[in-house]
Amino acid sequence: PGTHWREVMEIEKLDIYNAKSGKFVTSLYGLKSTSTILDVKKSVQQQKTVLHPGRQEVRLEQKGKSLQDSDVLQKLGIRSDSKLYVKDLGPQIGWKTVFFAEYAGPMLLYLWIYQRPWLFYGDKGHSSPISLCTHIAAGCWTFHYAKRLLETQFVHRFSHGTMPLFNLFKNCTYYWGFTAYVAYHVNHPLFTPPSNLQLYAALAAFLLCEFGNFSIHMALRNLRPPGSKERKIPYPDSNPMTQLFNAVSCPNYTYEFGSWVAFTVMTQCLPAGMFALAGFYQMAVWALGKHRSYKKDFKNYPQRKAILPFLL
Amino acid sequence: KMGENTLSPFVYWAQTDSTVTLRIELRNVQAPNVNLQEQNLIFSAVGHGAQGEKKYGFNLRLFRTIDPEKSRYRILDRYVELSLTKAQVEFWPRLIEDTKKPAWLKIDFDKWIHEEDLSDEARDIVDDYPGLYEQMQAEELGWPTKRESLKKVYLFLYNLWQFVGFIYVISVMSTRYLRDGPESMEGTYEAVGWMMHLCLMTQFLEVLHSLTGYTKGSVFEAIVQVGGRGIIFFCLIEGEERMQTKPVIFYLFLVWSLIELVRYPYYLLRVYDVELSFITWLRYTIWIPLYPLGFIFEGVVILRDIPYFDETGKYSVALPNKWNFAFHFPTLLRCYLLFFFFPAMYKMMNHMYHQRIKKLGPTSWKKKFA
Numbered sequence: 001p002g003t004h005w006r007e008v009m010e011i012e013k014l015d016i017y018n019a020k021s022g023k024f025v026t027s028l029y030g031l032k033s034t035s036t037i038l039d040v041k042k043s044v045q046q047q048k049t050v051l052h053p054g055r056q057e058v059r060l061e062q063k064g065k066s067l068q069d070s071d072v073l074q075k076l077g078i079r080s081d082s083k084l085y086v087k088d089l090g091p092q093i094g095w096k097t098v099f100f101a102e103y104a105g106p107m108l109l110y111l112w113i114y115q116r117p118w119l120f121y122g123d124k125g126h127s128s129p130i131s132l133c134t135h136i137a138a139g140c141w142t143f144h145y146a147k148r149l150l151e152t153q154f155v156h157r158f159s160h161g162t163m164p165l166f167n168l169f170k171n172c173t174y175y176w177g178f179t180a181y182v183a184y185h186v187n188h189p190l191f192t193p194p195s196n197l198q199l200y201a202a203l204a205a206f207l208l209c210e211f212g213n214f215s216i217h218m219a220l221r222n223l224r225p226p227g228s229k230e231r232k233i234p235y236p237d238s239n240p241m242t243q244l245f246n247a248v249s250c251p252n253y254t255y256e257f258g259s260w261v262a263f264t265v266m267t268q269c270l271p272a273g274m275f276a277l278a279g280f281y282q283m284a285v286w287a288l289g290k291h292r293s294y295k296k297d298f299k300n301y302p303q304r305k306a307i308l309p310f311l312l
Numbered sequence: 313k314m315g316e317n318t319l320s321p322f323v324y325w326a327q328t329d330s331t332v333t334l335r336i337e338l339r340n341v342q343a344p345n346v347n348l349q350e351q352n353l354i355f356s357a358v359g360h361g362a363q364g365e366k367k368y369g370f371n372l373r374l375f376r377t378i379d380p381e382k383s384r385y386r387i388l389d390r391y392v393e394l395s396l397t398k399a400q401v402e403f404w405p406r407l408i409e410d411t412k413k414p415a416w417l418k419i420d421f422d423k424w425i426h427e428e429d430l431s432d433e434a435r436d437i438v439d440d441y442p443g444l445y446e447q448m449q450a451e452e453l454g455w456p457t458k459r460e461s462l463k464k465v466y467l468f469l470y471n472l473w474q475f476v477g478f479i480y481v482i483s484v485m486s487t488r489y490l491r492d493g494p495e496s497m498e499g500t501y502e503a504v505g506w507m508m509h510l511c512l513m514t515q516f517l518e519v520l521h522s523l524t525g526y527t528k529g530s531v532f533e534a535i536v537q538v539g540g541r542g543i544i545f546f547c548l549i550e551g552e553e554r555m556q557t558k559p560v561i562f563y564l565f566l567v568w569s570l571i572e573l574v575r576y577p578y579y580l581l582r583v584y585d586v587e588l589s590f591i592t593w594l595r596y597t598i599w600i601p602l603y604p605l606g607f608i609f610e611g612v613v614i615l616r617d618i619p620y621f622d623e624t625g626k627y628s629v630a631l632p633n634k635w636n637f638a639f640h641f642p643t644l645l646r647c648y649l650l651f652f653f654f655p656a657m658y659k660m661m662n663h664m665y666h667q668r669i670k671k672l673g674p675t676s677w678k679k680k681f682a
Contacts, residue, residue: 063349065381185638190631270637 009033011073012080016044019087022062033074037067044086054162057087092162099152102171106179107145113183114138124189133193137186137267140206144259147210155217178275185271194268202266209258215241216252233298246302247309249291253283254307284312321361321368324420330401332378335420336392337361338368344387348380348396351409357392370416375404405525411585467526467583470517475576477511478569480504485566497562501549505556508565511572512545527579541568544610547627547641552620555613564609571602596668603664607657614649618642 014028028043041053057066060076062085067076078084114134116125185191193199219242223232234249236242244251260276284307291306306312322337338359347354356369374396382397398404407417481504488496488503515538521527522534544564549555578595581588619642621627627641 063380185631185636188631188636188638191636192632192634268634268636270635 009074010080011035011078011082014040014078015081015083017062017083017085019057019059019062019085025086031073033072033079035073036069037071037073038069040073040084041069051086051088052092054092055089057089059085059087061085089164091165093165093168094162096152098163098168098171100149101168102175103145103148103152105172106175107142107149109176109179110138110141110145110183113180114187116187116189120184121189126189128189130187131191131193132196133199133267134187134191136199136203137263140203140263140266141183144210147214151214151217155221174278178278182269182271182275185269186267192268194266198268199266202262206259206262206266209255209262212241212244212255213252213259215239216244216255219245220252231297233294233301244309246304248287248305248307249294250283250287250307253287254309257283257307283307288312318356318369319361319363319366320370320414320416321359323370323417325407325417326420327404327407329403330398332374332396332398332404332407333420334394334396336394337390338392339390340365341387341392344392346385346392346394348378348383348385348394350377350380350399353394353396355392370414372407372417373409375406375409376400376402463526464583467521468580470514470521471576471580471583474511474514474572475580477507477514478572478576480507481511481565482569482573485562485569489562494559497559498557500562500565501556504565505550508545508568509550512541516542540610544613548613548617551626552617552624554620555617558613558616560609560612560616564606564613567602567606567609571598571606574598592671596664596671599661599664603660604657607653607660611649611653614645618645621645 009032011031011033012029014031016025016028017023018025026044026047028040028047031039031043037058038053040058041051041056044056045051045053053069059066064085113120116130118125219237219239220234222237223234224230234245236245241255242251244254248254257276257280260272260279264272264276287307291304295301324335324337326333334353336355338357338361341357341359344357344359345355351374353372353374354370356367358367359365361368377399378396379399383395385392385394406413484504484507485496485500488499518527518538519531519534522529522531549561555561574591574594578591581591621642627639629637629639631638
């Protein structure tokens with residue numbers, strides 16, 4: 001057969017070094033110039049089975065940037081006897097698994113404490129009737145997390161396949177811990193509900209913010225076609241709730257904070273307020289980062305704030 | 313590591329709130345090696361510099377971290393220019409971590425004044441720090457500015473005040489013990505509690521020192537240290553009279569004072585960049601017996617106070633109330649003892665151990681006495 005001017009060359013030997021220690025680990029054989037980084041990772045896994053590709057980060061320099069799975073060796077200038085560095089990212093867990101643990105946990109935990117179990121309330125658990133406010137709060141909490149579970153399954157598109165296992169432990173502690181803290185107070189026999197006016201007004205606000213948050217998630221989903229890595233500036237669509245994009249970069253976080261403020265007003269419960277603030281702090285950090293990266297990537301990025309219209 | 317005989321080129325630096333630029337004055341650079349790490353910059357090259365055609369190099373530890381991935385450099389005919397992106401948008405009072413600046417590192421005054429890459433919202437950052445430009449120019453030319461001297465005087469006086477306070481505590485406690493033996497322990501709080509109160513109140517300033525950059529060290533660490541002691545003293549001891557006459561108070565105050573009697577002199581000297589190797593050794597060694605003892609005595613105070621706070625309900629908030637908020641102080645104390653006490657002690661010891669290695673080296677203290 002005729003040879004094309006750009007031949008597929010054999011890469012006889014590729015030396016793999018440990019990115020953390022800088023020491024030589026092993027050599028890989030039988031790769032080609034058209035092989036990808038993913039092929040390199042699979043080859044590494046053949047020698048060290050515990051290192052599945054999702055757990056590896058491959059770099060050209062010891063402390064260099066991570067290479068993409070789809071990068072072709074020839075395009076990176078890698079030839080036989082070239083050096084590559086591999087970092088072990090530690091045990092990984094799929095994002096979807098993490099989200100289910102983080103959302104199903106709080107939902108079920110709250111519903112359990114709603115039953116006023118003896119473990120939290122002792123014998124006084126059933127000493128007073130459950131107020132309408134407490135019922136509604138349980139409904140809202142369940143609705144919020146059920147919505148999140150459904151969105152994780154059907155709406156969100158994740159850019160990474162996995163995340164480090166330690167994050168699961170850290171995030172679950174946060175979510176489950178705060179759930180128990182808030183649920184304990186709202187479902188307590190001595191819980192004092194606010195006026196009905198306050199209850200219903202806050203409930204309306206809560207539902208509005210939940211719908212707003214959902215609208216933003218849908219808009220973001222439609223922004224990027226499946227499988228594409230294209231980044232685009234989000235703009236409002238036909239849903240009036242998405243108008244908030246004109247004011248902030250991350251309106252989903254704005255609506256989420258709104259939901260929790262509404263929940264706090266609905267229950268007039270200080271622990272719920274603390275939960276809202278803690279969530280706001282974390283979301284503000286994410287929003288500011290996202291906002292900064294939008295401004296960096298797009299020269300014509302519109303005048304917006306990150307999370308609070310006109311403020312932050 | 314850079315050899316001590318490596319020639320250093322002249323390096324001029326400037327910054328915006330998010331970047332640091334360096335200009336290395338070397339002409340006709342060959343075989344350049346630029347190693348950009350998160351907080352280190354290692355450079356070497358052959359080129360024509362102040363000492364003629366030689367090999368030049370340097371190794372700088374930066375004030376804060378940068379993002380090596382977003383930083384770049386270029387080699388030009390007459391100099392090498394580096395543009396480093398800071399990991400966090402903030403102003404750096406100096407380029408390197410060390411307060412002592414090498415003579416070959418200079419400020420690029422031209423770049424400082426003529427900001428070319430200002431975005432719409434940016435302003436000349438010099439306006440944010442009135443007097444700072446003058447201060448840096450003064451430092452550059454070798455005169456200590458008035459503000460710098462005042463700061464040192466303040467820190468010196470602060471550390472001196474605390475040192476004197478704890479000397480008083482130890483002196484009174486020792487005198488009473490020498491006179492009355494173990495029977496003196498009961499009256500410890502009565503005799504020195506007020507001075508402890510004063511010193512521990514003033515200690516909250518240390519958080520401010522860290523926040524404003526007057527001292528090195530993390531704000532979080534300062535908060536944990538001062539906050540932890542604060543809760544023990546102001547809530548658990550001053551909040552419960554029955555605790556104040558227990559012998560553990562004598563032991564606790566003793567350990568706290570001994571720690572401070574080493575820590576404050578060390579800081580006193582450091583204000584004027586003086587280091588006595590014995591004091592440094594003490595500072596980084598005495599924690600080995602004293603910190604665990606401190607933790608244990610604090611634990612004893614907490615443990616014995618739990619039934620008292622159960623009884624008095626002090627610092628606790630009960631339901632029902634308007635804000636639907638309940639707080640049970642004794643439960644918090646129990647949780648601390650059960651879940652946080654040992655991990656916290658381990659973390660603290662580990663942290664001090666690494667600090668010790670960093671400061672004294674694994675066995676270098678032996679060499680200091682050789």
